[in-house]
Amino acid sequence: MPLHVPPAPAPALRTVLAALGSPTAVREARTPALRTAEGSVTAELPLPVHVLDPVTAEGVCTTRLAGWRFLIHSGGRAVAAAETRLTADGWTFSHFFEGPYIASTELALRQAEALPGPYQPRLLSVPSLYMLTLWLHGDPAADAAEGHPAAADLLVPLAPAPPGIAAHRPHRVAELLPVLTHRATPIPLLGSPA
Template identity: 35%
Template sequence: MVLRVPETPEHARAAVRAVLDAPHRRPAPTQAGTDEPDAPGSPDADTHAPFSAVCPHRMFEIDLTDLAEGRGLDTARPVGWRWLVHDGAHTIGAVEVADVGGGHPVARFTEGPFTTCTDAAVATVRTLPQIERGYYELRLLHIPGLYTVALWLADLVGWQDLLVPLAPAPPGVQPLRPYPAEELAALLGSRGRRLAPTAPQP
C-alpha cells in the first residue's frame, strides 16, 4: 500500500519548527535515552532533537448537520495540517497547524488519545490485504459535533475510501476497525440525526 502525502506548504513547516523550538510550547522529553529518532521517511518531516515531527497529513472537518442529512465526505473541508511528534520511537503528541487565511497559520502542540492512537490506526491499515496494492492519501477527519476523529484513507484511484475511527469512538462504533467510508458516514449520520436539534416548523 502506498500512503501518499501531498507536498506540505512551507508556512506550515515553519510553524511546526517554531512550536518545537519554543521551550514553553513543546513537550518535555520523556527520558534521556540513546534511541535515535525514527527516520521521518519524508522530505517534509522536521527533526529537532530529541523530537521528530513526522507523518504529515491534512486535517479535515465535517459538520454534524451534513452527516445527519446524508451528504457524506463530499462536504468535508480542509482545515490544516497535522504532524505526529515522536520522542525516540514513541508518539507523544502532535503539532496541528490551522489554516486561518492571510498566510498566518496558528500552530499548537496537542496531546491525548486521538494522537497516540494514530500510530495504531496506521499499523492496522497497513496489514489489510485488500488494500496492499492501493494508492491512498492519508488524512485526518474530525467531526466536532460527535467528538469523533478518524483516520481517512482517501482512495486516489476511485475504488473506496476507508475510515478508521480513533479511540475513544462513539457508542456503536468500533475503534481501529477499517470501515468503508459510506458505511461509517451513514452510521454516524444516524447518530447525528438523534443528536441534532430539530428545526422549528414554519
C-alpha cells in the same frame, strides 16, 4: 501497501518547527510528554485534518480542510502532536497536544499499511460526535486539501470512538458515513405536551 503521505504545505511545517525550537512554546504547552522529552524531537507524518460539517437541510454533508496535524516523535515514538491552521495571513502554528488519539493514530496508520491498495491518509473529524477517524482516500495523487470522502474510501475510527462504533476497524465510507451523519443530525424539538 505503503501509504502515500501527502506533503504538508511548507509554511505549515515551518511554523511547527519554529514552535518546537521555541523553549517558550514547548514549556507553555499542556503536554508533559513533550516538555520532558529527552534528545531531539521531530515533526513527522503530516496529515490534513478535514472536518465533517453538519448535514444541510437537503441532506448533504460536506467536509472542509481545518488544518494539518504533525506527530511529534522523540526516542522513536510519538509523544505529542502539533496542529496548524490556515489564517488570512497563511499557515500558522495552533497548538501542541497529547492524549489517546496520538497512539491511536499511529496504530491506525500501521494497520493501514497492511491493507491492499494505495491510500492517501487524512484525518476526518466529526465534532458533533467527538470523533476522529483515519480517512484512507483511494486516490493517493489527489490534492490532500480538497475532496469529499468517496464511497470506496475507508474510514478507520480512532480510539476512543463513540459507543456502538468499533475503533480500529476499517469501514467503507458508503457504510459508515450514513451512520455518522444520522447520529450527527440534530433531532428537531417537538412542542411540549398539552
